[in-house]
Amino acid sequence: MRYISTRGEAPALGFEDVLLTGLATDGGLYVPESLPHFSLEEIRSWRGLSYSELAFKVMYPFVDDAIPEVDFRQMLEETYDVFAHKAIAPLVQLDVNEWVLELFRGPTLAFKDFALQLLGRLLDYVLEKRGEHAVIMGATSGDTGSAAIEGCRRCEHVDIFILHPHERVSEVQRRQMTTVPGDNIHNIAVKGNFDDCQRMVKASFGDQSFMGGKVRLAAVNSINWARIMAQIVYYFQASLSLGGPDRSMAFSVPTGNFGDIFAGYLAKKMGLPISQLVIATNRNDILHRFMSGNRYEQHQLEHTLSPSMDIMVSSNFERLLFDMHGRDGAAVKLLLENAAKGPVSIEDYRWRHARKLFDSESVDDKTTCETIRQVYDDNEYLLDPHTAIGVRAARTCRRDSSVPMITLGTAHPAKFPDAIAAAGLSVRPELPPHMADLFEREERYTVLENNLTAVQDFMAKHWKYA
Ligand SMILES: Cc1ncc(COP(=O)(O)O)c(C=O)c1O
Numbered sequence: 001m002r003y004i005s006t007r008g009e010a011p012a013l014g015f016e017d018v019l020l021t022g023l024a025t026d027g028g029l030y031v032p033e034s035l036p037h038f039s040l041e042e043i044r045s046w047r048g049l050s051y052s053e054l055a056f057k058v059m060y061p062f063v064d065d066a067i068p069e070v071d072f073r074q075m076l077e078e079t080y081d082v083f084a085h086k087a088i089a090p091l092v093q094l095d096v097n098e099w100v101l102e103l104f105r106g107p108t109l110a111f112k113d114f115a116l117q118l119l120g121r122l123l124d125y126v127l128e129k130r131g132e133h134a135v136i137m138g139a140t141s142g143d144t145g146s147a148a149i150e151g152c153r154r155c156e157h158v159d160i161f162i163l164h165p166h167e168r169v170s171e172v173q174r175r176q177m178t179t180v181p182g183d184n185i186h187n188i189a190v191k192g193n194f195d196d197c198q199r200m201v202k203a204s205f206g207d208q209s210f211m212g213g214k215v216r217l218a219a220v221n222s223i224n225w226a227r228i229m230a231q232i233v234y235y236f237q238a239s240l241s242l243g244g245p246d247r248s249m250a251f252s253v254p255t256g257n258f259g260d261i262f263a264g265y266l267a268k269k270m271g272l273p274i275s276q277l278v279i280a281t282n283r284n285d286i287l288h289r290f291m292s293g294n295r296y297e298q299h300q301l302e303h304t305l306s307p308s309m310d311i312m313v314s315s316n317f318e319r320l321l322f323d324m325h326g327r328d329g330a331a332v333k334l335l336l337e338n339a340a341k342g343p344v345s346i347e348d349y350r351w352r353h354a355r356k357l358f359d360s361e362s363v364d365d366k367t368t369c370e371t372i373r374q375v376y377d378d379n380e381y382l383l384d385p386h387t388a389i390g391v392r393a394a395r396t397c398r399r400d401s402s403v404p405m406i407t408l409g410t411a412h413p414a415k416f417p418d419a420i421a422a423a424g425l426s427v428r429p430e431l432p433p434h435m436a437d438l439f440e441r442e443e444r445y446t447v448l449e450n451n452l453t454a455v456q457d458f459m460a461k462h463w464k465y466a
């Protein structure tokens, strides 16, 4: 399998290099040159497989001969073995044909574990084979950070630096990142927002001179193709559990960086019958505004009760734009350069095509709270604020009530007690036993100004391998 950049200028790479490269040298994101396609018969034959075996079937075509089958299978087994639920991604029914896919049964209680517990293993495997080390730099609005740290903390070949927006993640999220011991783990609280953190990460990939040319920079954000690849699997798993591929499914996906829903779009292109994909955003709703009015325009970022989705510059949207533009990298490059200066639109027929693929809804804090309350009253089931946005968008956008509508449950409610309290519920979601003493653990992080040089200088002082 070869991978090409969405901006058309960087060299095509194989899986191993894509895994280690993160952002392409032309600033674009890597995507597979072509997608594997599975027939209904083949998908049907996967019924009853364990999660890790299904993951192998879906992912191995992307990995190809970069990793021997036996080693990849073992990595998958180890990855999903640490999940707290036997089903790995259990489905919870809210109503007739209405489901939540719980993606928060991994070690850090968010969907990020599905890809990041694997990514840590993949990186260590490839670095060991090459006899190399890497400096990982990642940006988080709360969940990627802890999942990446958990996924990489035992890696022998990496230093990891995670940037989060100072005072803009929940206390549980911050503590999950900052209480992990290890002299290769570094948390930086940037006095800015998530977009500032992500901008610094992308700028560092774009100009790596601060690394001194001695060690490679690697990515754990969804700019790294391996993240998206691993997130495709649970669309197949959920569908197979509810009678797919012999019936079609609808998915509602709480969206920020557009990685998770892009994985759903790919699952559909790979042959899974999906009749509806709903983009569910909070008030940082650039994607919803684009889908409803063909105007891609950045607004001031708002702080909401769903902080993990407080994102304006949505990385993976570039991967969709690439497809919407007939995979013309030059057109995507120009469009995104213009988008950085002001509002842009795309040709009407391209936009109409995107509209056929996705529905969208923007949900404010008040409605998020109402949804948490309503689902708790009706089902005695506690939604985290991100999943609540997904459920609300699913209910608003649903086109066919005979089609199962599955909302991706992206985080555990215990990560966001303030949102649960804001919803007026007195119930306190409990942290699982392995995190019961989270508030007694010692924290370690450094607050830095919103300044790229300050961040890069900090990294250069603290990495071991460069
Ligand atoms: C809890 C939660 N839900 C939803 C999202 C949105 O996912 P994506 O960025 O893949 O769109 C994120 C992170 O972005 C998240 O942490």
Ligand SMILES: N[C@@H](CCOP(=O)(O)O)C(=O)O
Binding pocket: 139, 140, 141, 142, 143, 144, 145, 220, 221, 222, 223, 256, 257, 259, 308, 309, 315
């Ligand atoms: N919500 C994410 C933001 C980063 O997204 P990613 O999928 O690109 O890593 C977070 O919780 O950090």
